Amino acid sequence: MGKDRVIRIVAKQVANKVIHQILIKYTNKPESTSYLRAEEDNYRVLLTDLSREYHWNDQDMREINKLALNNLEKTLNLKYSDVKVSKDELIQVLKENISEIFKNSSK
Numbered sequence: 001m002g003k004d005r006v007i008r009i010v011a012k013q014v015a016n017k018v019i020h021q022i023l024i025k026y027t028n029k030p031e032s033t034s035y036l037r038a039e040e041d042n043y044r045v046l047l048t049d050l051s052r053e054y055h056w057n058d059q060d061m062r063e064i065n066k067l068a069l070n071n072l073e074k075t076l077n078l079k080y081s082d083v084k085v086s087k088d089e090l091i092q093v094l095k096e097n098i099s100e101i102f103k104n105s106s107k
Contacts, residue, residue, distance in 0.1 A: 003054055010050050011067030014101065017043035018072055018093050019080070026083050047101045056102060068094055 020040040024033055054060075072090055076083060 003060070006050065006054065007060060007063055008067060010047065011064045012071050013043055013047050013050070014064065014068040014094070014097055015071035015075060017047065018068070018090070018097055019075055021093060021097070022076070022083060022085055022090075023080065026085070044101070051102050061098070061102070065094065065098060068098070 017040055020036050020043065024036045024040070027033060027036065056064075069091065072094065073087075076085065076090075
């Protein structure tokens, strides 16, 4: 699998992980939180493995961030339009997740 494709996959998975974090915070169904936490953990494990497959340069990280934000906004608008989150909060949570995921990978 080429690196460009992996970048798109990583960005989509990062967006999914962030969506689950947002949903945990804003859910109206407390009974859903254990499922959401398990899904978020699954994305974290998958992303940790993917992050170690390549050497990620600054351009790669900018592309992952840009694509992840686009995927995040699109998915929230289409599937979770009732969840209202500021763009600033989305960007902050996204940055935190990307830092966490790639902290042990080479840059």
